[in-house]
Amino acid sequence: xxxxxxxxxxxxxxxxxxxxxxxxxxxxxxxxxxxxxxxxxxxxxxxxxxxxxxxxxxxxxxxxxxxxxxxxxxxxxxxxxxxxxxxxxxxxxxxxxxxxxxxxxxxxxxxxxxxxxxxxxxxxxxxxxxxxxxxxxxxxxxxxxxxxxxxxxxxxxxxxxxxxxxxxxxxxxxxxxxxxxxxxxxxxxxxxxxxxxxxxxxxxxxxxxxxxxxxxxxxxxxxxxxxxxxxxxxxxxxxxxxxxxxxxxxxxxxxxxxxxxxxxxxxxxxxxxxxxxxxxxxxxxxxxxxxxxxxxxxxxxxxxxxxxx
Amino acid sequence: xxxxxxxxxxxxxxxxxxxxxxxxxxxxxxxxxxxxxxxxxxxxxxxxxxxxxxxxxxxxxxxxxxxxxxxxxxxxxxxxxxxxxxxxxxxxxxxxxxxxxxxxxxxxxxxxxxxxxxxxxxxxxxxxxxxxxxxxxxxxxxxxxxxxxxxxxxxxxxxxxxxxxxxxxxxxxxxxxxxxxxxxxxxxxxxxxxxxxxxxxxxxxxxxxxxxxxxxxxxxxxxxxxxxxxxxxxxxxxxxxxxxxxxxxxxxxxxxxxxxxxxxxxxxxxxxxxxxxxxxxxxxxxxxxxxxxxxxxxxxxxxxxxxxx
Numbered sequence: 355x356x357x358x359x360x361x362x363x364x365x366x367x368x369x370x371x372x373x374x375x376x377x378x379x380x381x382x383x384x385x386x387x388x389x390x391x392x393x394x395x396x397x398x399x400x401x402x403x404x405x406x407x408x409x410x411x412x413x414x415x416x417x418x419x420x421x422x423x424x425x426x427x428x429x430x431x432x433x434x435x436x437x438x439x440x441x442x443x444x445x446x447x448x449x450x451x452x453x454x455x456x457x458x459x460x461x462x463x464x465x466x467x468x469x470x471x472x473x474x475x476x477x478x479x480x481x482x483x484x485x486x487x488x489x490x491x492x493x494x495x496x497x498x499x500x501x502x503x504x505x506x507x508x509x510x511x512x513x514x515x516x517x518x519x520x521x522x523x524x525x526x527x528x529x530x531x532x533x534x535x536x537x538x539x540x541x542x543x544x545x546x547x548x549x550x551x552x553x554x555x556x557x558x559x560x561x562x563x564x565x566x567x568x569x570x571x572x573x574x575x576x577x578x579x580x581x582x583x584x585x586x587x588x589x590x591x592x593x594x595x596x597x598x599x600x601x602x603x604x605x606x607x608x609x610x611x612x613x614x615x616x617x618x619x620x621x622x623x624x625x626x627x628x629x630x631x632x633x634x635x636x637x638x639x640x641x642x643x644x645x646x647x648x649x650x651x652x653x654x655x656x657x658x659x660x661x662x663x
Numbered sequence: 664x665x666x667x668x669x670x671x672x673x674x675x676x677x678x679x680x681x682x683x684x685x686x687x688x689x690x691x692x693x694x695x696x697x698x699x700x701x702x703x704x705x706x707x708x709x710x711x712x713x714x715x716x717x718x719x720x721x722x723x724x725x726x727x728x729x730x731x732x733x734x735x736x737x738x739x740x741x742x743x744x745x746x747x748x749x750x751x752x753x754x755x756x757x758x759x760x761x762x763x764x765x766x767x768x769x770x771x772x773x774x775x776x777x778x779x780x781x782x783x784x785x786x787x788x789x790x791x792x793x794x795x796x797x798x799x800x801x802x803x804x805x806x807x808x809x810x811x812x813x814x815x816x817x818x819x820x821x822x823x824x825x826x827x828x829x830x831x832x833x834x835x836x837x838x839x840x841x842x843x844x845x846x847x848x849x850x851x852x853x854x855x856x857x858x859x860x861x862x863x864x865x866x867x868x869x870x871x872x873x874x875x876x877x878x879x880x881x882x883x884x885x886x887x888x889x890x891x892x893x894x895x896x897x898x899x900x901x902x903x904x905x906x907x908x909x910x911x912x913x914x915x916x917x918x919x920x921x922x923x924x925x926x927x928x929x930x931x932x933x934x935x936x937x938x939x940x941x942x943x944x945x946x947x948x949x950x951x952x953x954x955x956x957x958x959x960x961x962x963x964x965x966x967x968x969x970x971x972x
Contacts, residue, residue, distance in 0.1 A: 369768060369770075371768065374685045374686075374766075375685070375766075376683045376684070376685065376759075376764070376766050377683075377759075377764040377765065377766055378766065378767070379766075379767035379769065380766075380767060380768050380769065381769055381771070382768055382769060382770045382771065383771070385770050385771075416725045416726070416728060416729045417725070419725060420725045446755065446768075448768065450685075450686075455685070455686040456686065457683075457684075457685050457686055457687065457688075457689075458687070458688040458689060459678060459680065459689050459691055459755075459757065460688065460689065460690055460691060461678075461691045461694050462690065462691065462692070462694075
């Protein structure tokens with residue numbers, strides 16, 4: 355199976371309102387809820403691609419129960435979340451009916467105790483024994499040390515399991531130093547890590563900092579991959595209009611499934627770009643449009659060169 | 664016991680953010696949750712005044728469970744909520760740290776089926792048998808007929824239980840026609856019901872429409888009462904600064920406790936105004952400041968005349 359880790363799982367709630375105005379009262383006309391957090395989103399896409407996936411991380415409180423109940427209904431996804439005393443956070447996306455613009459409110463998440471962290475590490479190590487790859491995704495909840503991803507990367511490497519890291523800020527910096535197989539920063543995370551706004555330079559610098567492969571997501575421009583096997587750019591056939599929520603998570607699922615299936619890099623990148631694009635085009639934020647994916651995957655432009663090594 | 668009915672109970676969530684900006688992403692720095700809905704707020708204040716209170720209405724889903732778990736911890740309040748298949752709504756108050764201004768997002772609430780409504784009516788009738796008074800409070804959830812309060816007022820009157828109605832719009836109009844003992848509209852509800860922005864005229868008109876007594880809440884100007892026994896105005900000693908959330912519910916608790924204790928009208932009104940003011944002054948929205956109440960209750964100005972009848 356593929357393992358995804360979401361230390362700060364969430365109940366993603368979407369509210370529709372006519373138009374959000376600060377300091378006014380609003381009637382919410384529609385409410386939807388689904389399990390969230392980057393690793394959970396990645397797992398859902400991997401399962402839709404036919405992979406067996408296990409999700410771990412933390413769950414707690416009434417929101418954690420809702421997350422777990424809803425996850426139980428997702429075919430192909432096994433729940434190995436570790437219980438904590440605190441409550442799983444909510445994220446609220448308030449969507450204006452008139453414009454489609456979204457205002458985001460993110461709770462901080464439960465404070466994880468040292469004992470809970472130790473229990474998670476034990477669960478994680480146990481799950482790695484039967485994992486073909488692992489993705490470490492998203493922000494850290496309160497109480498988890500900023501260097502936590504570094505430790506989880508090292509544990510995966512010691513177990514011989516390829517490890518992908520998708521996070522930002524100091525957790526990314528510390529995680530990269532532990533030599534993950536792949537990181538997938540976006541342009542902003544890349545610039546914050548390296549100080550450079552030139553994606554090519556910043557991507558190369560990220561490799562020097564420890565990542566074996568770097569795939570930078572450049573929004574509508576697609577992906578830039580720098581690996582020991584070569585460098586590539588992959589871009590969707592046209593500019594897409596839609597909701598980019600979850601597009602990065604779909605790209606991670608594309609890269610991870612391609613890794614496990616041992617696809618050549620250009621095919622992995624084409625899949626990741628097509629999944630991202632099909633997510634932007636889907637009517638529901640964070641879902642991907644299967645038909646759009648099937649149609650787009652053959653039309654992604656991949657250009658690059660294989661290393662002389 | 665005193666019975667309070669909250670057909671659209673809520674889990675009231677308060678978020679602190681630095682400053683709410685539409686279409687931006689916000690880190691919530693503090694989250695608090697408490698059982699809400701007007702009748703639940705009234706019950707909490709009545710219990711703090713030493714009355715035994717029973718709350719009824721509907722509860723459902725994960726949010727309903729949280730509401731019930733928290734209610735179980737409130738001394739003096741008994742839970743007689745009726746389970747429904749839908750989920751109890753959340754209300755979210757987003758408070759700007761910089762200014763204290765609040766943006767409100769209110770979910771619509773569960774859709775109540777005819778069978779669930781029938782079950783509620785049976786529960787309500789049963790509870791009236793041991794009630795000294797009943798308050799019908801707040802908005803109606805989807806599925807409940809707009810004339811529902813009219814029926815509940817008639818049932819209470821048939822059982823010989825004094826009934827207070829605190830709602831707005833069409834539910835108020837229909838409820839008033841069923842001849843409740845007391846309604847407590849605010850200036851806006853009063854104007855909507857009668858078409859008049861003159862509180863005295865509008866209050867008299869509301870009596871003509873069927874209410875035995877009308878106590879209009881006029882915000883910082885206090886209360887205006889028109890009853891068969893006489894008319895009064897009651898005002899706090901000074902203009903108060905603070906959060907008016909829940910001030911109307913505290914006034915209802917003051918009026919209802921005064922009715923059950925058979926206090927003269929001026930004392931009921933003084934209590935209602937002092938509770939309202941002590942709620943505005945409390946640091947936590949919807950709570951009342953006991954010391955402020957004790958200090959204010961003797962300083963409320965009540966002026967008026969007793970009817971010649």
